[in-house]
Amino acid sequence: MNSQEEIYRFWEEKEYFKADPSNSKKPYSILMPPPNLTGELHLGHAMQHSILDALARFKRMQGYDVLLLPGVDHAGIQFEGTFNKLLAKEGLSKYKLGREEWLKRAWEFRDEVYKSFHNVWTVMGISADWDREVFALDEKIQKAVLEEFKIFWEQDLLYKGAYIVQWCPKCGTAIEDVEMEYQERKEKLYFVKYNLVDSDEYITIATARPETIFADVAIAIYPNHPKYSKFTGKKVVNPFTKKEIPVIEDKKVKTDFGTGALKITPGHDLLDYEIGRDNGLEIMHAVGKDGKMTDLAGDLSGLKAQEARVKSEEKLKELSALEKIEDYSHSVPVCERCKTTVEPLISEEWYVKMKPLAEKALKNISKVNFIPSNYLDIISKWLNEIHDWSISRTLWWGHRIPVWYCETCNPSHEVGKDKDMLISFEKPKEKCKNCQGSNWVQDEQVLDTWFSSGMWPFATLGWPGKTKELERYSPWNFEISAPEIRYLWIARMIMLSLWFTDKIPFENMFFHGMLRDLQGRKFSKSLGNGIDPNELRNEWGTDSLRMSLYTYSAPGRDGKTSKQVMGERCKNFRNFGTKLKNIYRFIVELKPEGAKSNLEISHEDDQEINKKLNETIKEVTKNLENFNFHLATENVYNFVWHEFADSYIEKTKKRRADAQPVLEHILTETLKLLHPFMPFTTEEIYQKMPQHKESIMIETWPH
């Protein structure tokens, strides 16, 4: 049994990875953060999974019934983005294919990605319970999502409200924040005069988007504005449409930007939308979803927004409505794919009221042990300032919103307990109460990815069922995450777990640092600075890569690295592996004739090395208990190389035959200590030791 594949297959055949809820051991549960289904696992995943695996192996050896639960997240937006890019290469698009065909191909792509994930996990030696693996779109999770949605609805926590959608006119779709880039641009700030009806007086407002004047429905000023309050209640003339629009007061207007007066365009700005809503104003769109001016724009209709801006400037000049133009540099959101400036549009989205959930979370959050501990404050602070959660996404990949509208009675898809709509996973069998028909149409949108992954700690264990697993393994003993999703994911798991199960999701929440490039930048596809873990692993071996990653795993600490730096570190640990094999060779293969066989620690040197071994065992154990993987690996590394090899083994060369049992003993104990970190090398050597059990995996942790 030499090759990694053989060893891994052996472990799997022996079913060492499987949790056993029915056995009498104490449980220890570890939840793998489901990686995004986006094509490949990067170095950060390799680090996470190496940490989880080390902990799982350690706890198994300590005698626990370990559940390391694997899973994959469907990652709505990211997956759809990645997949659509692939389709684009074939000259296809989601719209060309249609929802059904697109979904069929998406699932095929999912299967491909799955294969590559499993290949990586196998070669990395990850000892997860694969039979329990969960995918975020599995039926199990669908059931939980439906239940979650239903409960929220019954508790009056769901509503539909306005949301500003960033619309890419070129791609013809709403895009998410993560799909946007910000470009610092020098633009112009136009100061436009709005004349009062039947008067020479006017109000000046500042705008960066004069083309939207066509959709202006009011001018708003801060209450009791020194200059403009005398105009409150009067009307001004929209310079383009000549419509008379009211001057209103609203506290949301800022006094320290522009002129202190604001044109209200509810169709194109969230703040304007809110002010408009509060004042019962109409919503109009001057720019349509194609990025072109609507009919509202008169002679400018049909032009692109950017062209219309130039024309608008001319028009304003002609009308003598332009007071001045200032240079204005601000960051403009553009579409990551096509670099088109995105158009903000207002649309109706589903929301969850978060206040009650946050309050319950805050009462219980101190039961979670955050590593590092300052994350308790960081997350608590965020929970204190919680805002409602927009959960609908204009995508096809995800859990479809389980709401059905009666197309006959409720064609505009209004939402409310008194409206003609139902919550159901499948098309409702019941009739519409109003028309007695069954003309049900499902909500087009899907749910935010975090709506399902926020339930990961309990949905994966069978909730809303009352399962044995839920009882035994939750709260999870250990969860790990990158710090960047502490609010998006971690905070939500805490809120949702407490809300639906009355339990904290996990007892220990470990935040690792972010791996970055040498300049401190995040790894990203667009920068092309990523490091392929497969390359490193192929060159230096799994165990070397794992060891390198543990050195970067200090809680909450970022690590700068590069392919070269990682390579050097891997090389170092490759040499360490070689050292270990040579120690074995010296002790076992080059065993002298007449070597003693009874273990007796009596010689001064023997006692010394045994003492150091015991110290090392204590340190490694303590550091693993405290999740200091970087220190634990350092402890054992120093012991093996410097205490055991350089010092003790050198000394025994004079009394080789006598020392034989001690040498074998120390080596065996050392292999056990190293096994969580270097599973393959240790198993390979262990199997060749004169005395050994079936596998090092089922050995008892030294104590």
Added chain:
RNA sequence: GGAUCCGUAGCUCAGUUGGUUAGAGCGUUGCAUUGACAUUGCAGAGGUCAGUGGUUCGAGUCCACUCGGAUCCACCA
């Protein structure tokens, strides 16, 4: 704009509740070695712990500010 984190040897990183001469790996310098060693061993050089001020008998560690780097959230007409 709000919040948070980081800045320790040439490079990448450790440094537990403040307590002697600040550690590791790689690199570097010298010596040794065919040794169990896809080399390895022994010895050495290298740091005003970003800066300034404060608390303290004592600060890399605690506090304030400044400079530099990063992340998340919110984005202003």
